[in-house]
Amino acid sequence: METMSIDATWDPGVGTPDNRSSTKGFTAPERHGPPRVLLADDYEGICRVLTRLLRASCDVVGHVNDGTRLLETIERLQPDVVILDFRMPGINGLEACREIKTAKPDVDVIVCTAADDPWLPVRALRAGASAFVLKFRMGVDLLPAIQRTRSVMVLAHT
């Protein structure tokens, strides 16, 4: 029998500006230039604002809003990183991640989702994703995720 006592003395308080992220201080690996980023999301508004958010530190090479054209677009635009919305028309996010990693193992995939699925982070990482970001935390977590991904790339290449 599992037993557990939950005594809520913890005060979640209000938001504190911990774990701050910023483009400042983030320099892309010199030998590769700024990372080439492809946005895959069927919501145009997200693509537009992410383009503005990332352009100071990344080269946003384009966006795709139809999952069926994803691999073809990757082949054409040669991104280093794909920001992949888990739920896009025409594809299964995990399957798409697997296909990208099979066709282009050097491309990093960062899976984004609004869904509250406890297994999704694990499944995404098993499917080859480099990182997993909850959509409502994009402003805080996306750039550090790209930064971490690219740091690993640099280490792998040195």
Next chain:
Amino acid sequence: MSQVDIRERRRSEHAHGRRARRGVERLLIDAQEQERRRLSRELHDGVGQRLALLSAELAVLRDRLTDSPAALEQVHRALAYTAEVGAELHRVSHELHPAWLEQLGLAASVRRICTEVSVAHRLAIHLEIGEIPQQLGLDAALCLYRIVQEALHNIVKHSQASTAAVRLEADAVDIMLHVSDNGLGFDPALEHQVKGVGLVSMRERARYAGGDLTLTTQPGQGTRIHVRVPA
């Protein structure tokens, strides 16, 4: 028609009426679950997407505010609030449609809701979970989950309890759920008047899953709910 025939006919009509009421109860519970699922999806797909936009827009603003530390501080705070709203959205959405129940099963979902209620309402909850059969059907799991949810809601809203206990266990035939608190309790004769809606709904849920619910309470002596449904 003899008196015996009339009695037989009345008995048959009553039985038919009971079956019809159970049928309506089932339909209502199914309709409620479908509606909750729809609302949950709308929260994710509609509000969730706009929160993502807000979070990203705030980050763009943050990166432009290079010479105003006070404004930068405010934007960082707004980003943190946005993340909190997102987490709250997940919580509400989960309350409406417990996706975790399908993914992780009853024990993990009960653990999660107890933790959430304890943190949100500063209620100490003693939780005991025994071996629950892996093959427990979704209907039974959903029934027990909704009863825990409703019982905790009642405790928080009406009981003024400082502690509660939730116990989930199984024998060879049934799953048993016990939820108790050390709160105000009430006169069980007033069940339908005082806190009727939640309790009626819990009883219907238990019946829907082929089980039953027993309530024990007295003024000043807390409330105990015992549910038994087939595994």
